[in-house]
Amino acid sequence: SLNKMNYIRLRKNNLCVENLPAHKLAKKYKTPFYCYSLAQLKNNYHAVNNAFKTIKPIICFSIKSNSNLALLKELKKMGAGADVVSIGELLKATKVGISAKKIVFSGIGKTEEEIRMAIKKRVLLINAESESEVNLINKISKKISIKTSIGIRLNPNVTGKTHKKISTGGKNEKFGLVYKDFINLCKKISKMKNLKLEGISVHIGSQITNVKPFKEVLSAINKIINKTKINFKFIDLGGGMGISYTKKGRQLNLKQYAQLVNKFIKNKNSKIIFEPGRFIIGNTGILITKVIYIKKSNAKNFIILDAGMNNLMRPALYDAHHQILPLKKTNNFLKGNIEFVGPICESADKFSKEKRFQKIKEGDFVGLTNVGAYGMSLSSNYNTRPTIAEIIVKGSKHKIIRKRQSLQNLVNN
């Protein structure tokens, strides 16, 4: 498939990030820390760009998946726009130089302050999710004499067959407007003087690895277009493109998705927008962590890491599985009930259970893989632990792109 190239991999028994053995980084930087491959980031962005090259979509990187400024700068250089969901993300997008004309603002609970900022910056689209929000956007636009471009998010009643906590497209979810409400709101907007209805947007959830739900989404959009006869300038298909989290796992077939979209867009003069997060950033990152203690208890081997659920919340929040790899591979194995856990005072603070793992000892390092998306961005100071460093690797070079939070800063906040 289009995204096969893997820049974080075993080379001669060393887990490497591009040309750099990860154990070298583990000796240099205080663990735990996130480490990203720039080549992988470029590879992924270009994979999306190439798959859809015939329709030249606007690719709005979903900043919620990873908001590191250095990574955002790299994406900006590649031509990415941004999907933002808060004033903070909006300011970060503009700070790295992403043009407002490539920014879409999503979210069901935008505040007045956020809407005012988005209007003033003249973002490409504010994707509204309720009639109240539309009224507020109109009111603020009127006050500052601007005609604002908006989209409406459709709830297409399509579920992505993904984990229930990352599924957003079902009719019982809080997102978007269901068919009837969507149609009614279109009529109301046509009478609002300070709004231009330019977009229809959808996002049915994350980590979707099969094109079928996307196909259903496209027919739901066609149904709206046929009914309203609106020639939407932008059709925003959201993100959700799934990646593989294991060696044999599947990822979304971009080629198939592109074929569907190409067919859908034929005879329409709308521009397609995508909001991918995970597909672009997910496999670029690894979380490097040290084994603090190994504890035998009740016929189990607990491997206690210095990274916890505050650093990587996906396993606790979504039952997500991130493969754990030793930084140096050997052929001696430990068998039995092995459980990798973090140091946090929560029983949900566990990463994976294994029946077989390479023999490791206290002080060794391991890497949690595919943590570039919703890793650092979902992290917290829970248990009053500092936010950790982020490192980027380019070839054999490495540098810090976010410092570990100092104890002083942590304690005084």
Ligand code: PLP
């Ligand atoms: N767009 C919207 C509106 C979202 O809510 C999300 C994620 O939750 C995304 C895009 C990005 O999704 P993904 O990382 O699966 O591509």
